[in-house]
Structures are given as structure tokens and as C-alpha cells.
Amino acid sequence: MALLEVRDLTVVFQRRGEEPFRAVDGVSFDVEPGQTVGLVGESGCGKSVTSLAIMGLLPKRGATVTGTVTYDGTDLLKLSDKQMRDKRGSELGMVFQDPLSSLNPVIPIGLQVTEVLERHRGLARKEAMIEAKNLLDKVGIPDPNRRLKEYPHQLSGGMRQRALIAIALACRPKLLIADEPTTALDVTIQAQILSLMKELVQDLGTALVMITHDLGVVAGLCDEVNVLYGGKVVEKANRHPLFAEPRHPYTHGLLASIPRLDAAPGEKLTPIRGSVADNIPWTQGCAFAPRCPNALDVCVQVTPAEEDQLGRLLRCHNPVVPGTPAAEEVPV
């Protein structure tokens, strides 16, 4: 049985006097123990909201979460606040995007690591400090004894993210959700952090949900990839088939818009036309249809269903035929 089973997860934001907004629309995916699953999509596609919904961190007022999130046999959405608090940090870890603002600026790093150890593992401050030192050591922070006494602003960006990973993994959670953990870091540090996460996840046998807009991150890390568009999964496949033969026009477009080292000199990038507009409904037609190079008449009339096509799930009326080059060039 999967460690985490997300079924039909739907998040609707409702503000008084405004139309309800479906940020996440019937997302389903599984995470096996020790597996790394990617949620990929551009800004506003619902990937962060999905992660917050799984962790139960969405505000009670204004956000309606439906569906089921089954973790280890229990539905997280049905747990009480207290039960959920006990799970967070101990069984479910989370790493956020901005390492500086995710750390408390007025408390030394050491206390922020020991806090979670004291809370969930019941360690005394002294034992927790020793454990904290080991943790910082493990995530590759040099001179951990000194760093434990320092404040977040005294650490570099990469070190802060390492510290946050140490905190998230302090109680050896079975599932770690990383919400764009490398976005605020520069490229060389990104690579270090990613290989660190890969290593730790393998060592501890932690399952990882990697949320990112960066297909490069996915390529290096994820076993299975869910591509989100407008709150729905549009393509779900294993990493290799997805990169080798993207079938959904959106995935295809995303891959075509990445600069490649082996591209011919002077070759232009192929962007996806238009931009993700707010609240395109999936109710009538495909939300991606207005931007899709493959759009047919049926695409704007009938919502495509999720179909199993050759071992991958696809939500498209007219998928890209394997072997097609990038979509037509668009003058920018």
C-alpha cells in the first residue's frame, strides 16, 4: 500500500462576495515509501496549495478542502488539530521555498533544531543539542558547534536551507514535502542542496514530494512526475518516459522552452504562448486549450478526461505524437 494516497484533492478558496476559486481540482497521486514524486507546473497551477492541503496548513476560514489524503492508513483531512500537530514535524516534514524567512530571525539556529526534537522526541535540551550538532553535521554544515549558536542572518543562503532540511528531517519523518526548496538559491548551491536531499532521502528511506517549476530538478531527482496545469494533473508518468516523450502539449512546451547545451548555435527557444490566466475553468473544455498549439475544436467544448495511455495518465484530446519536434516557433 502506498505511504501517501491523495485522491480527488480539491481546494476551493471562497472570499465573501467573490466567485469561489478552485486552486486545486481533483488531484490524485500516490507516493510509495522511499519514492520521490514530483509536482511540476508554473506559478499558480496549484502545486503549493496541494502541499499545504496535505499538511493541513491552509486557513480554516476561506479554504475548503475535499477529497482524501490517506497517509499510512489514516485520512489526514479527518484528523483533529491536535492529532495533526503531532504528525507534523514527526512523520510529515516540510521544507519551504525561502530559507531566510522560514527561520525565526531572533532565535539561534540551535534552538530551532532542538525545538522540534524536544517537541516530538521528548529529548532534554542537552541531548537535543548533541543531536542537533549531529544533524547539522549530517547536512554538511561545517563547524556545527559554532553554527548552532548563530542566528539565521549569519548563515549563507545554502547553509540556511541545509539547516531547514536538518530541522525537517530531525525526527526522521516518513514523508518529506519540499516546496520549491532550491528556488531562492543560486545554481551551484541548488545542485548541492539537491544532491544532499537525494542522499538523505535514500539514507533515511524517506519518501519525498518535490514541488517545483524547474524541470531540471525533476530530471535529477524524481521517480514519478505529475504535471499540473490549472489545478489538475494533465500528465503523470515516470521520469524517463516523460522526458523522452512528453505527450501532453503542455509538458512538451515546457521541455521545448528550456535552454539546452546541445542546441545548435542560433537556435531559438520555443516559449508557450500566452500566460496562465486566473481561474480558467475546467468545466467546459480544456484549460490549456487557449494556449495549446495542438488545440482542436473539441478541446474548447469537452473537458478531456484522465486516460491511461501506454502506462501514463494523460488528460488531452490531441496528445503530441512521439517524435514531433517542438511546437511551431512563436515570434516574441
Place this chain on the structure above:
Amino acid sequence: MALGVTKKEKIDDLAGTAGVSLAASAWKRLRRSPVFLIGATIIGIFIVVSLLSPWLAPHDPSDKMLIEQVVKARNEIPPAQPGHPLGGDLQGRDFFSRLLVGSQQTLIVGVGATLIGLTGGLILGTLAGAIGGWVDSIVMRLVDVMLSLPSLLLAFSIAAMFARPSQFTVILAVAIVQIPVFARLLRGSMLAQRHSDHVLAATALGVKKGAIVFRHMLPNSLSPVIVQSTLVLATAIIEAAALSFLGLGNPDDRIPEWGQMLGDVQNVFDTHPHLAAWPAVCIIIVALGFTLMGETLREALDPKNRR
């Protein structure tokens, strides 16, 4: 920029060598700010004088040693003379000693009222900011009501409610008036903290609610409150003086207090203006000192002024 950032400091910042901790960078700016130094010097002298005044004062401030020089009928008071640089007051007590010892009461009133007001404000502000919902609504409406009354008028009413006025009733009256200011300030910054990333991160670690409020939200919300307290010190001293001046202060005039000294000489102000001028100038200078310190502190701690 307002505090005169030097070129050296800029280079330090660019090179990333400057201490970037909030307190350290604030101190760095403050040290170079002449306004802050003036304020700090005034307050420094004031505190030292008031603490040492029992030993500094040449005479007992309650000893009517010059009483024979007071001639009520001809409105004569003891003039300046050897041993009594400012002469005596209406009851023949050494005026200079009274002025020195008076600083002590002024300090007690200012600090006492600020601390009590701060404590009340912290409790109310934390309740409102941390719990939110209907608790927040009730607390904030209460605060609105209190703020809608002119502060001095409110302090008068509270002071007048006590049958036997004393130093403590003055402190209490002034303190209660300050509570809503602190409460509203703290609630505002607590609310901002509630939606901050690090509070979300702490929540995602399963940290308990109490720990989130007291370890993660409160310490990060305090800096505007600390600044406000230095400003409130000035207001508290002025308001306490106003209460004493109007006779709602401590009736026991053996222990002098500047506002009370000012009130005592209302009738002879036209003939002996120096009796009113000295305590008045002292109050103004001390209040100015606290204000200068508070304002520069506010600027130095304001994240908008940091690059």
C-alpha cells in the same frame, strides 16, 4: 539614510562584512547619530542625578531652613545666597535640593507608569494578536473606546476616582492611559507575524500553539513596542506633571516632584517666575531627551531604513 550613513559603512555592507544583526546594525547607526547622542546624554545625566540625588543635594529637601526669610505679607521668598544657589521656595526649603531630589520622583513616575502600561498593553495585545477572532474584536473595541478619549482627560478622570491621591494613583492613572497605545501596536505586529513564513514553518513542524506565540511571534513583534516605550516615558512624565499641577497628584509635598513643584507656585508665578521656570525646564529637557532617543531608535530599527 536619515541617520547619516557613511561611505565606510556602505562599503562594509557591500562587502558583506558589516554586522547585519538588527541590534548590531541599529547600534551602528545610533552611535553615529548626533541626535541620539544628545538624547542619550540627557537621559544618562538625568538617571545618574536622580539615583544619586539624596547624596548630591546639599540640603534636606523637606527642611524649612530658610523659613524666617519667607514673608507672606510682602510676598517675599528667600533669594539666591551662599549655600543656596537658587534660593528657597514658598516654605523656606532649599530650592536647588528640591529640584535635584525631584528628579527621582519624576523618574519613578515615568518608568513606573511606562512599565505598568507596557505590561497591560503586552497582555491585551498578545491576547488580541495571538487568539484573534472575537477576543481580538472585544479587545480592540475596548482599545478604540479608550483611544477615543483625549489621553489627559482620561488620566484626570482616573486619578480623580481615587479618594486619597498618592504617588501610586498618579502612576496608575498615567499607566492606564498608555495601555491601549501598546496594545494596538503589539496586536498589529503580531498579526503580521501570524502570516509570516517562519510561523508557517514552525506550524509545519508541529510546534505547539503556546510556543508559536511566545517563542516565534512575540519576540519578533517587540521592536516597535520597545521604541514606543521610550516615547511613552516622555509622555508619562509630562502627563504626571500635569496631574500634579492640577492638584490630582501626591498631596504630600515633603518628597518633591517637578509637576507638583510647578503646581505649588501657581499663585506666585507672576512675581517669582523662576520657581516655575526651573521645574518646567527640567521636565521639558527630560521629555525631549526621551523623545530624541525614541525617535532615533525608531528610525534605526525601521526595516525600511535598512538596505
